[in-house]
Amino acid sequence: MINSSLKTLSQMLAKKEISSVELAQAFLNRIDAFNPEINAYIALDQDKTLAQAKAADARIAAGNAEPLTGIPIAQKDIFCANGWKTTCSSKMLENFVAPYDAHVISRFDAAGAVNLGKTNMDEFAMGSSNETSYFGGVKNPWDFTRVPGGSSGGSAAAVAARLCAAATGTDTGGSIRQPASLCGFTGLKPTYGVVSRYGMIAFASSLDQAGxxxxxxxxxxLMMxxxxxxxxxxxxSLNREKEDYTRDLNxxxxxxxxxLPKEYFAEGLDANVAKVVMDAVTEYKKLGAEIVDISLPNTGLSIPVYYVLAPAEASSNLSRYDGVRYGYRxxxxTDLMDMYCKTRAEGFGEEVKRRILIGTYVLSAGYYDAYYLKAQQIRRLIAQDFEEAFKHCDVIMGPAAPSTAFKAGEKVDDPVAMYLEDLYTIAVNLAxxxxxxxxxxxxxxxxxxxxxxGNYFDEARMLNVAHQYQQVTDWHTRMPEGLA
Amino acid sequence: MEWEVVIGLETHAQLQTKTKIFSGASTAFGAEPNTQACEVSIALPGVLPVLNKEAVNCAIKFGLAVNAQITPRSVFARKNYFYPDLPKGYQISQYELPVVGKGAVTIQVPAVGKNPAYEKVINITRAHLEEDAGKSVHGAVEGMSGIDLNRAGTPLLEIVTEPDMRSAAEAVAYAKKLHELVQWIGICDGNMQEGSFRCDVNVSVRPKGSDKLGTRREIKNLNSFKFMQQAIEFETRWQIETLEDGGAIQQATVLFNPDTGETRAMRTKEEANDYRYFPDPDLLPLEITEADKARVSAEMPELPEAMKARFESEYGLTGYDAATLTASRDVADYFVAAVKAGADAKPAANWVMGAVSAKLNAEEKAITESPVTAEQLANLIKRIMDNTISNNAAKQVFEVMWNGDGEVDAIIEKKGLKQVSDAGAIEAIIDEVLAANAAMVEEFKAGKEKAFNALVGQAMKASKGKANPAQVNEMLKKKLEA
Incomplete structure (x- = not known):
């Protein structure tokens, strides 16, 4: 059951083979058993979860269930959920209880889904290993000595260890895709503007997207x-007609x-990873696809551009954590300035402070043109690379991360090595x-x-491309041994 | 050396929208602290701004009113600084691309001493939309500063001029003109006490004839025209004295102290913030189409300039009278209402600018509070026009009406002010006067024109002021020349 698809679970619920309460309880039991070790969840509230499950059962009984009614979902702790502690894994918000629901949360509520709990993440989504979390790292379910990736590391581990039926994440530079790669599951970052950011705690507003x-x-x-x-x-948020993302699956x-962009198979990519990716491409050829060699010439600039723009926006977005109205003080x-300085020095972790400093620097008078403005110009060039590429292909394929999951502590003192984790994902956010x-x-x-x-708004086609592969392979059904 | 003062103004006009510029919270003044602070106003984690279209309409109205270029695609930017009453740690404003570009207003500078009144064009550099901050409240909480975020997010239009003004009088005339204009087009209530309209004044001095600007100091947050006048005058003297004493002016922000009448530096340029402006990624560029402009234009009231021109051509008023009547929308509305109610335009203009304003000034009332309505004034003027009463009698009637003691005709009746226009009755009075003043008649016939006026005066006196003066004149002339 824990390995069942959402469709199967939904059918079991509809046929009353299981109740939502039983389903939620089953996952809560697994969380009890494995979470103390894995640390995927940082906020749990059995009462709230079971009350939602009970309501879902009533709705199913009343015959107005939707596909996700009664399905237990893990929510990344970046989404404000009314009455839930919402911390973004920061000491700054350690005791912050959100008084309102993020759009994503209210959509799941309206669909009758059950909130299992809030998942661990890199502090304010800044990190690629979940090691910047104030609440400690998350263990990769495939190897407890390794990281799950980040920033959506808690959701990633929860999905991989089957501590939830599905989870939400957010992706600013790869925070859904890189952990999906490192933990072995399916993660989608939609086109910017497809999922509302309301109530999703901002890191870099022009890049953040939930999925x-x-x-x-x-x-x-089904989640989309x-x-x-x-x-x-x-x-x-883009005002487009409602889509059924399952419509093209088959x-x-x-x-x-x-x-296949040549830049994605160049220096920096682990040879074994390259081989796995090329094997998958071969599988696609068998499915009737043709391969086109393409180039994304500005790929190498995406990390420097990202590490100007994302910190610039973050430095401003995180100014509200000043100890005045809520959160840590x-x-x-001795005085106001002292309160500001100590609050922010003590409330934020090292990586967050590093990015606030970078962001403040690149926006400063005299540096703005050379850094921020220049980065915006290159950002347009990066988008044009893709525009050009999509004249010759329907989808682009490559690795999601340069290597498999690395050891906890391995890159924590080398920010640049950590930033390179997002080499293949960042350009997508910039575009x-x-x-x-x-x-x-x-x-x-x-x-x-x-x-x-994929190209803009091509999610349904990408899901089709992924689904067809998953019809002829079983990688997505594998789960870590010892967690059954 | 002769000095010239150069002045530019930055005015914050609070826009009259029901809700805040980026959220649905109310903008009403005077509520209990933090009762109008929604999740966006207090900048909870995860909230986002959504632009209030009504605030945009206000900006378009202003742009149209000052004949400005309205930017087809303007951009909201974040102005970053820390302050306890600034909940996000940044203010959403506009920086490089403001919604309103270059425009102009014409001001009337009143006569001072021997210098006559004159008109001058003041150029508007730009006007941009932004949100207001909250307020720090001192003393409400023992040993701490309180924060009230009711005002946080209230929409403002910041209106910036070129350094076009050359005296405190011009600056005040501009500020008054702008104050009237924003109320005229209905975008700001103009309440200076509540901070709905506040001015920062940039002042510099230079040797007369120089085309180089001196170093400016900015006088912050002036909330009355009187203080503005005093502050500029003091600041100008201070800068001239400093320079004449061999000193130099440092760019600075200064505050005016109404108790001492002096300005004092608050912070110098070196202490100024680096605001790290950048485009707000939470908001799309603001696009304004020709259709938007046309729609807003259709909702606009007739502007003062157009109304002034119309008063001249349609009613035959002088330029001065038309300008005076259109200096305020309320005055113009009152005048128009009187004319619509049947008063001739010229006497109506004279009454509004004369008796009505004198009374209002004396009692410090606004024309909207006038005890004599425009309709009542029109009825009064009609009685003058149809020769029922004389001008003098009308003034008495006006007094009585002002005190709330009845309507025009009843007062005329009660006071017996009806003018005598009956030819027979007037002839009888004149005959009496001629008989009783034979000496004067002789003087007149000997060529003394003055005697005629004296005879008219006697006739009017004999009628107790009720005789129609024109008729008296005419008949007396006829009799004497006979």
């Missing part, structure tokens, strides 16, 4: 049907043009494109993800 983290493409499609849609409270792939101070990572095999018993990048 599903689940076992399969089909599960992700709930998460996506216009929200007038987010000015960057289309054949005959004639699909897959672009230093216990002793605002949709991207996903699906399980494509293993290297030394650790999962490897295949990244699929």
């Amino acid at each position: 599903p983290m689940a076992k399969s493409a089909e599960d992700c499609a 049907n709930v998460m996506a849609g216009f929200d007038e409270r987010d000015s960057t 289309k054949p792939l005959q004639g699909l043009r897959i672009g 230093t216990p002793e101070y 605002g494109l949709p991207g996903m990572s699906i399980p494509a095999g293993f290297s030394n018993s650790l999962p490897v993800g295949l990244q699929i990048i």
Whole structure:
């Protein structure tokens, strides 16, 4: 049951083979058993969870269930959920109880889904290993000595260890796709503007996008049907017609043009990872796809551009954590300036402070043109690279991460090595494109993800491309031994 | 050396929208602290701004009113600084691309001493939309500062001029004109006490004839025209004296102390913040189309300039009278209402600018509070026009009406002010006067024109002021020349 697809669970619920309360309880029991070790969840509230499950059972009984009614979902702790502690894994918000629901949370509530708890993450989503969390790291379910990736590390571990039916994540530079690759499951970052950011705690506003983290493409499609849609409270939310993301799942792939960017297979990519990715491409050829060699010439600039723009926005977004209205305030101070300085010095972790400093620097008078403005110009060039590439192919494929999961502590003191983790994912955020990572095999018993990048609003097609692969492979059904 | 003062103004006009510029919280003044602070106003984690279209309409109205370029695609930017009453740690404003570009207003500078009144064009550099901050409340909480975020997010239009003004009088005339204009087009209530309209004044001096600007100091947050006048005058003297004493002016922000009448530096340029402006990624660029402009234009009231021109052509008023009547929307509305109610335009203009304003000034009332309504004034003027009463009698009637003691005709009746226009009755009075003043008649016939006026005066006196003066004149002339 814990390995069942959302569709199967939904059918079992509809047929009353299981109740939502039983399903939620089963996952809560697994969380009890494994979470103390894995540390995927940082906030749990059995009463709230079971009350939602009970309500879902009533709704199912009344005959007005939706596909996700009664399904237990893990929510990344970046989403405000009314009455839940919402911390972004920061000491700054350690005791912050959100008084309102994020758009994503209210969509799941309206769909009748059950909130299992809030998942661990890198502090304010800044990190690629979940090691910047104030609440401690998360263990990769495939190897407890390794990281799950980040920043959505808690959701990633929860999905991989089957501590939830599916989870939400957010992706600013790869925070859904890189952990999906490192933990071996399916994660989708939608086109910027498809999922409302309202109530999702901001890291870098022009890049942040929420998306599903689940076992399969089909599960992700069902999650997207709930998460996506216009929200007038987010000015960057796109007012488009409602889509059914499952609509194209079963289309054949005959004639699909897959672009392989040469820059994604160059120096920096682990040879074993490269092999797994190319094996997956071979599988696609068997499904009727043709391969096109493409180039994304500005790929190498995406990390420097990202590490100007994302910290610039973050430095401003995180100014509100000043100890005045909510959150952490230093216990002793002499005056206002002292209160500000101590509160922020004590409330934020090292990586967050590093990015606030970088961001403040690049926006400063005299540096703005050379850094921020220049980075914005290159950002446009990066988007143009993709625009050009999509004239020759339908989807782009490559690795989602340069290597498999690395050891905890391995890169924690080397920020640049950590930043390179997002080499293949960041450009997608800069261009605002949709991207996903699906399980494509293993290297030394650790999962490897295949990244699929689509054109704007091509999520349904990407899900189709992923689903067809998952019809002929079983990588996505594998789960870590010892967690059964 | 002769000095010239150069002045530019930055005015914050609070826009009259029901809700805040980026959220649905109310903007009403005077509520209990923090009762109008929604999740966006207090900048909870995860909240996002959504632009209030009504605030945009206000900005378009202003742009149209000052004949400005309205930017087709303007950008909201974040102005970053820490302050306890600034909940996000940044203010959403506009920086490089403001919604309103270059425009102009014409001001009337009143006569001072021997210098006559004159008109001058003041150029508007730009006007941009932004949100207000909250308020720090001192003394409400023992040993601490309180924060009230009711005002946080209230929409403001910041209106910036070129350094076009050359005296305190011009600056005040501009501020008054702008104050009237924003109320005229209905975008700001103009309440200076509540901070709905506040001015920062940039002042510098330079040797007369120089085309180089001196170093400026900015006088912050002036909330009355009187203080503005005093502050500029003091600041100008201080800068001239400093320079004449061999000193130099440091760019600075200064505050005016109304108790001492002096300005004092608050912070110098070196202490100023680096605001690290950048485009707000939470908001899309603000796009304003020709259709938007046309729609707002259709909702606009007739502007003062157009109304002034119309008063001149349609009613034959002088330029001065038309300008005076259109200096305020309320005055103009009152005048128009009187004319609509049947008063001739010229006497109506004279009454509004004369008796009505004198009374209002004396009692410190606004024209909207006038005890004599425009309709009542029109009825009074009609009685003058149809020769029922004389001008003098009308003034008495006006007094009585002002005190709330009845309507025009009843007062005329009660006071017996009806003018005598009956030819027979007037002839009888004149005959009496001629008989009783034979000496004067002789003087007139000897060529003394003055005697005629004296005879008219006697006739009017004999009628107790009720005789129609024109008729008296005419008949007396006829009799004497006979």
